[in-house]
Amino acid sequence: MTGNATLILNGEEHPHAPGMTVASLVASLAQSPAGVAVEINGAILSPELFAQRQVQPGDTLEIIRFVGGG
Template identity: 35%
Template sequence: MITVNGAGVENAQGKTIAEYLAESGYDKKRVAVERNGGIVPKSSYDTTILQDGDSVEVVSFVGGG
């Protein structure tokens, strides 16, 4: 099982971060992704594969300031 933003997610295992973000409707330009305590570099979204036990946090920034 993979945990995303505190909730268990089915069917994410084996996908890359880029695939997961696209399928979940995130805009890649507006997000920051943490996996198991560390920020995933944007350049690694295409090559980082989600594995059983991963804990992922996706932050999607909104405008205003």
């Protein structure tokens, strides 16, 4: 850990940026938030809250989406 400036994203350390929201983090990873689900510190976050939910240093996030499967 480099001070408090990181979070855990999908099991790996990820840099934290000031003012970061779940929506901005998702936008940096996916072309569209459609079909994306987020778990933050073990709790599912409803998509309508992505924009207002601030991401704090030290938060643990899982960001998942659909892929092909049987």
